[in-house]
Amino acid sequence: MLRNTNRYGITVVLLxxxxxxxxxxxxxLTPQTTKAQDDVYALIQIPSGGEATLKAAVEDVLNSGxxxxxxxxxxxxxxxxxxxxxxQSCPVSDECLANLTATLKSTLVSEAGFPSILVDPxxxxxxDSNTAGGPCFDxxxxxxTGTNTGIHCDDCxxxxxxxxxxxxxxxxxxxxxxISSNGFLGFSDNLTDFSNDCIPNAGxxxxxxxxxxxxxxxxxxxxxxxxxxxxxxPNRYCVVEWVNNRFFNDCLSPSLTFEAVLFEGSNxxxxxxxxxxxxxxxxxxxxxxxxxxxxxxxxxxxxxxSPALSNSLALLFYMPPLDSRFRCPTNETPATLKVSPSMPxxxxxxxxxxxxxxVNPQQASANQPVTITxxxxxxxxxxxxxxxxxxxxxxxxxxxxVSVGPQATQPVKFTLTRAQxxxxxxxxxxxxxxxxxxGKESTGxxxxxxxxxxxxxxxxxxxxxxxxMVAFRRQx
Numbered sequence: 001m002l003r004n005t006n007r008y009g010i011t012v013v014l015l016x017x018x019x020x021x022x023x024x025x026x027x028x029l030t031p032q033t034t035k036a037q038d039d040v041y042a043l044i045q046i047p048s049g050g051e052a053t054l055k056a057a058v059e060d061v062l063n064s065g066x067x068x069x070x071x072x073x074x075x076x077x078x079x080x081x082x083x084x085x086x087x088q089s090c091p092v093s094d095e096c097l098a099n100l101t102a103t104l105k106s107t108l109v110s111e112a113g114f115p116s117i118l119v120d121p122x123x124x125x126x127x128d129s130n131t132a133g134g135p136c137f138d139x140x141x142x143x144x145t146g147t148n149t150g151i152h153c154d155d156c157x158x159x160x161x162x163x164x165x166x167x168x169x170x171x172x173x174x175x176x177x178x179i180s181s182n183g184f185l186g187f188s189d190n191l192t193d194f195s196n197d198c199i200p201n202a203g204x205x206x207x208x209x210x211x212x213x214x215x216x217x218x219x220x221x222x223x224x225x226x227x228x229x230x231x232x233x234p235n236r237y238c239v240v241e242w243v244n245n246r247f248f249n250d251c252l253s254p255s256l257t258f259e260a261v262l263f264e265g266s267n268x269x270x271x272x273x274x275x276x277x278x279x280x281x282x283x284x285x286x287x288x289x290x291x292x293x294x295x296x297x298x299x300x301x302x303x304x305x306s307p308a309l310s311n312s313l314a315l316l317f318y319m320p321p322l323d324s325r326f327r328c329p330t331n332e333t334p335a336t337l338k339v340s341p342s343m344p345x346x347x348x349x350x351x352x353x354x355x356x357x358x359v360n361p362q363q364a365s366a367n368q369p370v371t372i373t374x375x376x377x378x379x380x381x382x383x384x385x386x387x388x389x390x391x392x393x394x395x396x397x398x399x400x401x402v403s404v405g406p407q408a409t410q411p412v413k414f415t416l417t418r419a420q421x422x423x424x425x426x427x428x429x430x431x432x433x434x435x436x437x438x439g440k441e442s443t444g445x446x447x448x449x450x451x452x453x454x455x456x457x458x459x460x461x462x463x464x465x466x467x468x469m470v471a472f473r474r475q476x
Contacts (some may be wrong), residue, residue: 006303012237013131014101016465019058021431023171023360025139025152027143032197032210035375037466038074038075038076038360039059039072039073039074039075039091039092040072040073040074040075040078040089040090040091040092040096040360041062041070041071041072041089041090041091041092041093041096041097041100041102042070042071042072042078042086042087042088042089042100043068043069043070043086043087043088043089044068044070044081044084044085044086044087044410045068045085045087046068046069046084047082052070054071054084057073057077057080057081058071058072058073058077058078058081059071059072059073059074060072060073060079060098062389063101063297064439067317068087068121070097070100070101070226070285072092074244075360075361075371078360079360079371079413082222085375085409085411086356086373087355087375087409088100088252088356088358088373089358089360090358091362097228099169101297104223105239106383112194120187120291120298120299120300121298121356122171122293122298123320123373124170124291124300124317124318124319125300125317125318125319125320125322126290126300126302126314126315126316126317126318127315127318127322128302128313128314128315128316129312129314129315130313131173131311133322133327134314134316134327134328135270135314135315135316135326135327135328136314136328137272137312137313137314138272138314139259139261139272139274140230140239140241140261140272141238141241141251142226142227142228142241142259143224143241143243145228145272146226146228146239146241147226147227147228148224148225148226148467149161149179149225149226149227150222151179151181151218151224151225151275152218152219152223153181153217153218154181154217154219154248154421155176155182155192155193155194155215155217156180156181156191156192157179157180157181157182157191157192158179158426159176159178159188160176160178160218161176161177161179161227161240162175162229163175163176163229163238163262163463164176164229164236164238165229165233165236167262167264167267168267169187169207169209169267169269169291169295169296170207170294171293172280174187177238178191179191179227179240180192180205181216181217181218181225181245182194182213182214182215182216183207183210183211183212183213183214183242183256183258183287184207184208184209184211184213184214185208185211185240185260186207186208186209187208187294188207188209190204190205191205191211193205194216194248194284194319195215195289196213196214196287196305197212197288197302197304198298198301198304198305199288199290199291199292199296199304200292200293200297200298200299200301201292201294201296201299202295202296202297203296204296206289206292206293206294206295206296207293207294208292209260209269209271209291209317210255210287210288210289210290210291210292210384211221211242211258211259211260211271211289212242212258212273212276212283212284212289212309212462213287213288213289214247214285214286214287214288215247215248215286216242216245216246216247216248216256217245217246217247217248217249217251218245218253218303219251220242220244220245220246220251221251222244223243223244223245223246223255223257223299224243224244225241225242225243225245226239226240226241226243227239227240227463228231231264233264234264234265235264235265236263236264237261237263237265238261238262239260239261239263240259240261241257241258241259242256242257242258242259243257244256244257245257247281253278253279253282254274254275254276254277254278254279254281255275255278255283256275256282257273257274257275257276258271258272258273258274258275258276259271259274263426266318266319266323266326267319268317268318268323268326269291269316269317269318269464270314270315270316270326271289271314271315271430272310272313272314272315273310273311273312273313273314273315274311274312275310275311276311276313277311280307281307282309282332283307283308283309283310284303284305284306284307284308284309285305285306286305287299287303287304287305287309288301288303288304289302289303289304289308289309289315290302290303290304290317291317296366300317306358314328323355325357326441339366350378350383350384350404350406351378351379352376352377352378352386353377353379353406353429354374354376354377354388354428354429355374355375355377355378355409356374356375356376357372357373357374357426357428357431357432357433358371358372358373358374358375358433359371359372359426359433359434359435360372361435362434362435362436363435363436363438364436364437364438365423365436365437365438365439366418366419366420366439367417367418367419368374368417368437369415369416369417370415370416370417370418370435371411371413371414371415372390372413372414372415372416372426372428372433373389373411373413373414374411374412374428374429374431375409375410375411376388376402376404376409376410376411377404377409378404378405378406378408378409378410379409383403383404383405383406383408384403384404385401385402385403385404386402386404387399387400387401388401388402388412388428389428389429390414390425390426390427390428391427391428392416392424392425392426392427393424394425394426394427395458396412397416398414398416400412412430420437421436421437421438421439422436422437423435423436424436424437440476
């Protein structure tokens, strides 16, 4: 009876093991491609009112300013974003993020044709008194009425100077300003840095307005820095004036007199230059002129190490639209402006370019879809058509006629597959890229986990051996 019981128990154990193995093996043996690490960084143009939608549609918004954002998302999320223009994307890496940040800084061109300047994606723009619609030069002399800061030193400054009203700069509101001997204003940042950088630049100083950032001193005879607030709410303005400042260690160098004016309500920033002549350095060929946000990612640069400054120059930074009070009537129609008789004033013909080729994924399995995107950009003032041609390994794959409106961007997307492994060269109307097809076509199941199967089989063999030995001993 005992022998029969042992045999019955062994039979139950073996049947149970066979049943378990039968349930597990189909799942273990079904092939599946593993999910690729396909996250990308992307620079995206945001349509009006699309900020909240964007945050819900991607994994993370890394940087946002005005109508542009850098995001981290999956390739699938990037493909299905509706209403957004993908300017550039690349696989997640520090280099990719740095490149996108550089592109973000230089995406737009000022509506006013501001010389040597790129519009800040946050929304700031600039215009000078040499440009149609720019500000007038109207010097505000405060040497007799203003408060002397007492800055008579090298690489120094004063902090917490009252502005006299609430002033908003890059979305933050301040009531006090810091003043540097080196020709700039800041908000609680480094005032001693004498070595200028082109902006935007993440290095200190940030959160600043650079009227004439160079290695200046206010220790020579007649050199002072004043400040004064004028007017009544809501139209007050604060003036900071550098008078007869000179370059480091040289009291015989050309004296520099310039000022910065902050305006209540509009939060506009005006730089004016009364005396910046006598040498190319006095014209700014070792100085930085512009504004920059608190982390040095966004900024508007008028000039950097370029002799772009001159006497009686006014330079205004503002958030559009520009209030008519800041437009100088005498600048509305410069005498040097020449317009073709067949073209209305200020209307540029179509100017079509392709920008930012993106191939995703850059490595794919056989017959896996590969998406190739680009942007057709029209910098002219008239709509136009453009034929976008996609070539693979030099052979035309597809062409598509695209209509682009004035000052508009039209994204174009091609999707293709390849079964044969190898490297494929991509050419979209002269833009070059590539992708690689490797391995066999994926079938969508789970990968065979050989280690798990081997462990399971080994366990079954051990159990059967042990049970058999026990049963054999009892029978004996």
